[in-house]
Amino acid sequence: MEPFIRNEQYNFINAQIKNQINGHLSVNDIDVLNALKSLTKEKVLNLFSELSTEQKRLLSEIIQVKDKAGAEEYLSTIHPYVIPFKQVSEQTIKKLFPKVKKMRLPSIEELDFKALSYLGWNDKGTNRKYIIVPHENKLIGIQGKFNHSSHKGICTICNKHEEVGLFTSEKKGAVLGTFIQRGNYICEDSQTCNKNIMNLEKLNDFVLTVK
Numbered sequence: 001m002e003p004f005i006r007n008e009q010y011n012f013i014n015a016q017i018k019n020q021i022n023g024h025l026s027v028n029d030i031d032v033l034n035a036l037k038s039l040t041k042e043k044v045l046n047l048f049s050e051l052s053t054e055q056k057r058l059l060s061e062i063i064q065v066k067d068k069a070g071a072e073e074y075l076s077t078i079h080p081y082v083i084p085f086k087q088v089s090e091q092t093i094k095k096l097f098p099k100v101k102k103m104r105l106p107s108i109e110e111l112d113f114k115a116l117s118y119l120g121w122n123d124k125g126t127n128r129k130y131i132i133v134p135h136e137n138k139l140i141g142i143q144g145k146f147n148h149s150s151h152k153g154i155c156t157i158c159n160k161h162e163e164v165g166l167f168t169s170e171k172k173g174a175v176l177g178t179f180i181q182r183g184n185y186i187c188e189d190s191q192t193c194n195k196n197i198m199n200l201e202k203l204n205d206f207v208l209t210v211k
Contacts, residue, residue, distance in 0.1 A: 096141030120190030144169035
């Protein structure tokens with residue numbers, strides 16, 4: 001069976017598992033617990049527009065999870081079917097940011113590409129943040145100034161309460177030679193942000209805003 005689960009879907013499944021385990025710990029009524037498991041299964045299956053019989057069977061096994069050990073076993077079973085983020089090389093990154101002459105590149109060999117909905121990293125020496133994200137069936141590069149905030153806030157991309165900073169990007173205005181600046185508070189740690197993403201709506205909105 002080929003990989004068919006995206007990162008944000010895997011994160012959503014993980015969150016549903018945690019809710020189900022909490023139900024086992026707090027609910028004594030078997031009918032209520034069965035309803036919770038049925039709802040969990042329905043939510044997970046509804047993440048996908050099409051599923052083969054084998055894929056549906058694999059995902060449906062989520063209702064068997066009762067505790068942390070069961071969760072780890074189930075997640076290890078579905079993890080091989082997570083679609084990795086498209087592999088990028090240093091050369092690819094440089095092509096996506098052709099105007100940047102000196103760039104601090106991410107440690108590609110240390111990345112878990114199955115845990116990415118987008119690739120982002122900080123260059124603290126220049127106070128800039130770089131983002132690579134799929135858009136319209138290709139990878140695009142987004143860059144901007146990044147100023148750390150002294151307070152936690154809601155990230156524009158993952159919509160979670162995290163350590164954030166102000167990401168300010170520029171795009172061409174309607175009048176020749178003019179530029180429009182757009183600012184968004186996003187996670188300082190892009191790996192944490194990727195773990196938080198459970199749907200792509202906010203990420204896609206962010207791309208459209210700054211592109």
